[in-house]
Amino acid sequence: MVLDRETKLKKLKEHQTKVNMIFQDQDCGQMLDKCLSMSPDEIIAEVTESGLKGRGGAGFPTGLKWKFAAEQKSDVKYVICNADEGEPGTFKDRQILEEQAAKVFAGMAICSRAVNASEGIIYLRGEYNYLRPRLQEELDAFNKKLKEKGFKFSIIIKSGSGAYVCGEETALIESLEGYRGEPRNKPPYPVSHGYMNKPTVVNNVETLVYCAMIIRMGNKEFLQLGTKDSRGAKVFSVSGDADVEGIYELELGMTIREFVDLFGDGDTKAVQVGGSSGHCVPRRDFEKTIIGFEGVPTGGSMMLFNSSRSMYHVLHNYLEFFCEESCGQCTPCRVGSQQLLRGIEAIKKGEKPPEYLNELKKLAETMKVAAKCGLGQSVPNPFLSIVNNFYEEIIF
Amino acid sequence: MSSTAELVQTIVGKHGTRREHLLPILQDLAKEQRYVTEDAMIEVARALDLSAAEVYGTASFYTFLEPVPTGEHVIRICKTITCYMKGKDEVIKAIEDHLRVKLGGTTTDGKFSFFAANCIGWCHEGPAMLIDDKVYTKLTPKKAIDAINEY
Ligand SMILES: Cc1cc2nc3c(=O)[nH]c(=O)nc-3n(C[C@H](O)[C@H](O)[C@H](O)COP(=O)(O)O)c2cc1C
Ligand code: SF4
Numbered sequence: 001m002v003l004d005r006e007t008k009l010k011k012l013k014e015h016q017t018k019v020n021m022i023f024q025d026q027d028c029g030q031m032l033d034k035c036l037s038m039s040p041d042e043i044i045a046e047v048t049e050s051g052l053k054g055r056g057g058a059g060f061p062t063g064l065k066w067k068f069a070a071e072q073k074s075d076v077k078y079v080i081c082n083a084d085e086g087e088p089g090t091f092k093d094r095q096i097l098e099e100q101a102a103k104v105f106a107g108m109a110i111c112s113r114a115v116n117a118s119e120g121i122i123y124l125r126g127e128y129n130y131l132r133p134r135l136q137e138e139l140d141a142f143n144k145k146l147k148e149k150g151f152k153f154s155i156i157i158k159s160g161s162g163a164y165v166c167g168e169e170t171a172l173i174e175s176l177e178g179y180r181g182e183p184r185n186k187p188p189y190p191v192s193h194g195y196m197n198k199p200t201v202v203n204n205v206e207t208l209v210y211c212a213m214i215i216r217m218g219n220k221e222f223l224q225l226g227t228k229d230s231r232g233a234k235v236f237s238v239s240g241d242a243d244v245e246g247i248y249e250l251e252l253g254m255t256i257r258e259f260v261d262l263f264g265d266g267d268t269k270a271v272q273v274g275g276s277s278g279h280c281v282p283r284r285d286f287e288k289t290i291i292g293f294e295g296v297p298t299g300g301s302m303m304l305f306n307s308s309r310s311m312y313h314v315l316h317n318y319l320e321f322f323c324e325e326s327c328g329q330c331t332p333c334r335v336g337s338q339q340l341l342r343g344i345e346a347i348k349k350g351e352k353p354p355e356y357l358n359e360l361k362k363l364a365e366t367m368k369v370a371a372k373c374g375l376g377q378s379v380p381n382p383f384l385s386i387v388n389n390f391y392e393e394i395i396f
Numbered sequence: 397m398s399s400t401a402e403l404v405q406t407i408v409g410k411h412g413t414r415r416e417h418l419l420p421i422l423q424d425l426a427k428e429q430r431y432v433t434e435d436a437m438i439e440v441a442r443a444l445d446l447s448a449a450e451v452y453g454t455a456s457f458y459t460f461l462e463p464v465p466t467g468e469h470v471i472r473i474c475k476t477i478t479c480y481m482k483g484k485d486e487v488i489k490a491i492e493d494h495l496r497v498k499l500g501g502t503t504t505d506g507k508f509s510f511f512a513a514n515c516i517g518w519c520h521e522g523p524a525m526l527i528d529d530k531v532y533t534k535l536t537p538k539k540a541i542d543a544i545n546e547y
Pocket of ligand 2: 165182183325326327328329330331333334371372373374375376377
C-alpha cells in the first residue's frame with residue numbers, strides 16, 4: 001500500500017511522540033547534578049543495563065567499554081567524542097551538534113566521571129568547520145559550568161582535515177597525535193592504549209547523548225524500546241529516492257518494509273543500510289530484514305533507490321569512494337578496492353566475461369579477513385550484497 | 397625574516413611545538429596561505445624539530461591540507477551517489493561553464509579552485525557544495541552560480 005506524503009508525515013509524528021530522546025531539550029545542569037549523585041560504578045551499571053550499543057557503526061556495548069576503561073590504572077585518561085561522520089549518507093551527528101551540543105558535552109562529562117578521565121576531545125570533521133565557532137562558544141559556557149560543579153574535567157575541540165578513515169577510532173587517535181590517519185593494529189584497544197598511549201574512551205556523538213539521557217531518566221524508558229539485541233532507538237539519516245528525507249529518531253527493530261512504507265516513493269527497489277560500507281537490501285528481502293544488530297546494523301545512513309536507478313552505478317560510486325579513502329597502508333584494501341572497481345568496469349565493457357565476477361567475489365572474501373581495519377573489511381559488504389542481488393545489472 | 401617564517405612563528409607560538417600540535421598548525425597555515433606551501437612546511441619542520449619529509453608526509457595525507465597550489469576560494473562539490481541523483485552533474489557543468497575551468501582545476505585568475513568531495517553530510521538537501529567553510533545546499537545551476545558570485 002502506497003501512502004501519500006501527508007499520511008507518512010502524520011505516521012512519523014506518531015513515532016516521534018513515542019520516541020524523543022535525542023532532540024528533546026534538557027537542563028544540562030540537572031543532568032550533571034544527577035551524575036554527581038551517582039558513583040562511577042552506578043553510572044556504569046545504569047548504562048550497561050540499558051543495553052546501549054555504540055551508534056557509530058560497530059555497535060560495541062557502551063557500558064562494557066566504559067567498564068574496561070574504568071578498570072585501567074592510569075593518572076591520565078581521555079574521553080573522545082567521534083564527530084568525524086564521514087560515512088556517505090550520514091548527517092545525523094551534524095544535526096545533533098547543531099541542536100543539542102550541550103547534551104553531547106554532558107555525555108562526555110558523565111563518561112569522565114564513570115572512567116575517571118580528566119580530558120575530553122571532540123574530533124570534528126573539517127567539513128563541519130562552519131559549526132566550530134558556535135560550538136566553541138557553547139563549550140566555553142559548559143566548561144565553566146563543569147568547573148562550578150566541581151568536575152575535574154574539561155573539553156576541547158579539534159578539527160579533522162578531510163579524511164574518511166579518521167573516523168576509525170585508532171586512525172582518529174593518530175590524527176589527534178599529529179600523524180597521518182593510519183589505523184593501528186588492534187588489540188591493544190584504545191580503552192587501554194589510546195590517545196598518548198593512555199586509556200581512552202572513543203564514543204560516537206549520538207551514543208554520548210543516549211548516555212546522557214539514560215543517566216538523566218534512568219534506563220527504563222530506553223529498555224522499553226527496541227528488541228533484545230537492539231535496545232532503544234536510533235537516529236536515521238534518510239536520503240535518496242525518498243518521499244520524506246532528513247533526520248528521524250526511530251525505535252530499533254523495524255523491518256525494512258515498514259521503513260520503506262514510511263519514507264519511500266512507492267517504487268523502492270533497494271535500500272543501502274549503513275552507507276557505502278553497509279549492506280544493500282533488495283525489495284524481495286524487505287519483509288524479513290530487521291533494522292538492528294540482529295539484521296542489518298546501521299550507523300544511521302539509509303539510502304533509498306527506486307527502479308529507475310542503476311545498481312551498477314551505485315556500486316561504482318561506492319567503490320570509487322573506497323579507492324580514494326583507503327589509507328593505503330595494507331595491500332588487501334589498497335589494491336583490492338581498485339581491482340574490484342576495475343573488475344566491474346571491465347565486465348561492463350565486455351573486456352572480461354561475466355564469470356570474472358566469481359574471481360572478484362573471492363577477492364572480496366579475502367579482503368574481509370585480510371584487511372587491517374574496518375574500512376577494508378567492509379568494502380565487501382556493498383560489493384557482495386549488490387553483486388549477488390543485482391547480478392544482471394552488473395554484467396549487462 | 398621572510399613573511400612565511402613570521403607567519404609560521406606566530407602560528408606555532410599560538411599552538412605549541414609538540415607533535416600533536418602539527419595538524420592545528422597546518423590547518424591554520426592552510427587558512428592563511430590558502431594551501432600549505434613548501435617554504436611553510438620547511439619552517440614548521442624546523443620549529444617542531446621534525447624532518448621536512450615528515451611534515452610533508454602528514455600534510456599530504458589530508459585532503460584539506462594537500463600541499464598543492466589552490467585558488468583564493470575552494471569550491472568542493474559533493475560527488476556521492478545521493479547528490480548525483482539530485483542533479484549534481486548539471487550543477488558541475490554549469491559551474492565549469494561559468495568559471496571556465498574543469499572539475500579539479502583552478503581558474504586562470506587564481507580566484508577559485510573547483511574540486512569534487514566525498515560526502516559532506518547534506519544528502520537530504522543535495523546537491524550540496526562547500527565554498528571554503530560555508531555550505532550551500534539544494535543547488536540548481538542558477539543557485540550555484542549565484543553562490544559563486546557572492547565571492
Ligand atoms: C573506516 C571507518 C570509519 C568510521 N567512521 C566513524 C565516524 O565517522 N563516526 C563514528 O562515530 N564512528 C566511526 N567509526 C567507528 C569507530 O571506529 C568507533 O567504533 C566508534 O567511534 C566507537 O563509538 P561508539 O561505540 O559510540 O559507536 C568508523 C570506523 C571505520 C572502520
Ligand atoms: S584496511 Fe584500508 S584503510 Fe584500513 S589500514 Fe588497510 S589500507 Fe588503511
